[in-house]
Amino acid sequence: MNMLTDAAVEETLQPLYKPAASKMTGKDVTVHYGEKQALFGVNLEVPEKQVMALIGPSGCGKSTFLRCLNRMNDTIDICRVGGSILLDGEDIYDPRIDVVELRARVGMVFQKPNPFPKSIYENVAYGPRIHGLAWKKSEFDEVVETSLQKAGLFNEVKDRLHEPGTGLSGGQQQRLCIARAIAVSPEVILMDEPCSALDPIATAKVEELIDELRQNYTIVIVTHSMQQAARVSQRTAMFHLGNLVEEGPTEKMFTNPDDKRTQDYITGRFG
Amino acid sequence: MTDLTASSALAGAQGRSLFERGERTRRRHAAEKRFRMIGLAAVVFGILALFGLLGSILTNGVSSFRQTYVALDIHLDPAKLDKAGTRDPEALRKLTTFTYQPLIKAAVDRLISEKGISIEGLGGKDAEGIISKEAPAELRRFVLADPSKIGETVRFELLADGRIDGYYKGRVTMETAKLDRNVTPEQLMLADALKAEGALTTRFNWSFFTAPDASDTRPEAAGLGVAILGSAYMMLIVLCLSLPIGVAASIYLEEFAPRNRLTDIIEVNIANLAAVPSIVFGILGLAVFINYAGLPQSAPIVGGLVLTLMTLPTIIIATRAALKAVPPSIREAALGVGASKMQSIFHHVLPLAAPGILTGTIIGLAQALGETAPLLLIGMVAFVREFPAAPPGGFFDPASALPVQVYNWTQRGDPAFIERASGAIIVLLVFLIIMNLGAIFLRRRFERRW
Structure with a gap:
């Protein structure tokens, strides 16, 4: 409720201003996969140092939008992106932008835990190494330790840092992937259904972690779980058939949505 | 629906004991069994063909890893090799393998007389004929490599002729030797006698891996x-x-x-x-x-x-x-x-x-x-x-x-x-x-x- 009033106040002062400063902004984003259009002009602002959840039924374009935010869609040959996406006011689809730099600032955690088949240490140290963020062994040690600590994994793996990351449990692997993303000190972390392959206990740990990470990072999370969206996010955006249906504070979205489709989806009556 | 299922053949299994087999089930089992037998037969045929192939290669080829040698004490006669006594490598190089052949003949004759072997009908050239035609070349290489050995008597393990070698590998017998222009039964008898004396041995053939190819007349020297x-x-x-x-x-x-x-x-x-x-x-x-x-x-x-x-x-x-x-x-x-x-x-x-x-x-x-x-x-x-x-x-x-x-x-x-x-x-x-x-x-x- 507090947020709502804030928003109301802000809006009277400056119509385009949102309660928190916007970290990333999608303007009229369209995506085509070959002939098929997957996103139809999405306008969405991602607020800084908050968690934004993207929800919607399968195939609604939420993952597509998420992957546009760090240009992971570039790897798909037939994918074309229109409109513009700004990171701190700079268009990330500008031809002068290097995706490597972009992805260092906008990290990503995937649906299925995908640690490299290397040691835990190497998994975390890889990002800093290729970006030249650390040079000496001690610097690497430090960045590995702090990243693992931030991901809440350090105490569980500190005695076996040099064992393969693929030997960890699913939940640990996913937290390792989060640690790997954190290690390059990104500003935004994108998470594509990070808990869908995890059991409830591991899910709870990851959710707790997401809540902590919000202090330092802007997080965009795609999820199929309404409860998860409600638990971890401050703002929620609802997608349907490639359109952004509605976006607003999570509390409002789950209690009093403006759109009937949102209402139907979150109450499970969709489809 | 009810009368349809009742009249349909599909309903045949209904109500029957599970221990009874229907006609379709029996045919399916027969087809499966047939297919399994065909598959097994194909595998057996493949394995037999492979074993036949490997077997024939092995039976033919394993013997090439053994070779027959004759140990000879050869006197590198200075009178024949280096009349001038200069040990001049240039002069030695001019000598062909023909110069070395008599040395081998002398050595073989001496060996036979030393061991007291006498074989009836052994012709004049037969005795030295049990030594490979490669042997003079081997002697020549040895002398060229170290001319100072001239005048000494050196023990050589020389290749036996291919036919003699074949005799010990079962390729040549007394009967075939009678018809063969390249070997006589007497030579085989001589070889047997030398073998009994320990001068002729069959052992592992390293030179098969190290020697170069050899001409048609000296298969025993051919290597890979x-x-x-x-x-x-x-x-x-x-x-x-x-x-x-x-x-x-x-x-x-x-x-x-x-x-x-x-x-x-x-x-x-x-x-x-x-x-x-x-x-x-x-x-x-x-x-x-x-x-x-x-x-x-x-x-x-x-x-x-x-x-x-x-x-x-x-x-x-x-x-x-x-x-x-x-x-x-x-x-x-x-x-x-x-x-x-x-x-x-x-x-x-x-x-x-x-x-x-x-x-x-x-x-x-x-x-x-x-x-x-x-x-x-x-x-x-x-x-x-x-x-x-x-x-x-x-x-x-x-x-x-x-x-x-x-x-x-x-x-x-x-x-x-x-x-x-x-x-x-x-x-x-x-x-x-x-x-x-x-x-x-x-x-x-x-x-x-x-």
Whole structure:
């Protein structure tokens, strides 16, 4: 409720201003996969140092939008992106932008835990190494330790840092992937259904972690779980058939949505 | 619905005991059994054919790893070899093997009289005839290498003649010797007598692996040395060229190339190239590398280049399959932390694909090692007695190759060469088995789960 009033106040002062400063902004984003259009002009602002959840039924374009935010869609040959996406006011689809730099600032955690088949240490140290963020062994040690600590994994793996990351449990692997993303000190972390392959206990740990990470990072999370969206996010955006249906504070979205489709989806009556 | 099920044949199983078998079930079981028997028969036939093949090669060829030698004390007579007494290497080089033959004759005669062997009907030249015609050349090489030995009496283990050797391997008998112009029964008796005295022995034949080929009249001296070296040189060239080129081409096609009609055509052509008859590559090699580029004939460099062309498709296909097998999640993970495309490939994809790539490479090399037809066209059938020099210069010297040596020996008249050819096949097979075992080992050792 507090947020709502804030928003109301802000809006009277400056119509385009949102309660928190916007970290990333999608303007009229369209995506085509070959002939098929997957996103139809999405306008969405991602607020800084908050968690934004993207929800919607399968195939609604939420993952597509998420992957546009760090240009992971570039790897798909037939994918074309229109409109513009700004990171701190700079268009990330500008031809002068290097995706490597972009992805260092906008990290990503995937649906299925995908640690490299290397040691835990190497998994975390890889990002800093290729970006030249650390040079000496001690610097690497430090960045590995702090990243693992931030991901809440350090105490569980500190005695076996040099064992393969693929030997960890699913939940640990996913937290390792989060640690790997954190290690390059990104500003935004994108998470594509990070808990869908995890059991409830591991899910709870990851959710707790997401809540902590919000202090330092802007997080965009795609999820199929309404409860998860409600638990971890401050703002929620609802997608349907490639359109952004509605976006607003999570509390409002789950209690009093403006759109009937949102209402139907979150109450499970969709489809 | 009810009367439909009641009248339908499909309802036949209803209400019947499970221990009873319906007509359809029985037929299905019969068909399954029949199919299993056919499959088993096919496997048994395959195994029998393999064993028949291996058995015939082994029975023919194992004997080539043993060779009969005669121990002779030869007096290197200065009166014959160096009348002037100067030990001048130039003068010694002028002496042909004919000069050395009497030394061998003297030594054999002395050995016979020392041991008190007397064999009726042994002709004047028969005694020395049990020694290989290669022996004088061996003596000559020995003297040229160290002229100071002239005047001494040196013990030599000289090759016995091919027929004598064949006698101890069951190829020659007293009956066949009677009809044979190259050997007499008396010579065989002499050999038996020498064997009883311990002067004639049959032992492991190292020179089969180290000696060069020999002419038709001295099969006992023929070895695989030049062929093994030539094959090794070619494999080295094939490996050094086809692995980097093949891997680079595969990475480009698999990871970077856009999917369009051109890459589709390239893809189809690579697959077809793997099926092009090898002799076509030989013609290509002859036209391009020898006639156009002017590279020497019979040289490992040309053979290596031709075999590289043949091996490339195999390596490209295997490498692309290995790259495809690396899960996309690994690529995404690397790209997600900001690795460039090249970093994601070289740091993550390639190491994971390496076992597959190496397996493909080894299988490609094994194919190349056994390839004969293209080598015939580029002149590697030549009779080569000189070892090629050390690489890289040796790549341009004439050499032979293992499969070509097999082909070559099967063309010769003397039955002793059949044994040699089978022995060479065994050597070739051993190399191939080692390479394939290496491929299996690599696959097992570095296979990773993710």
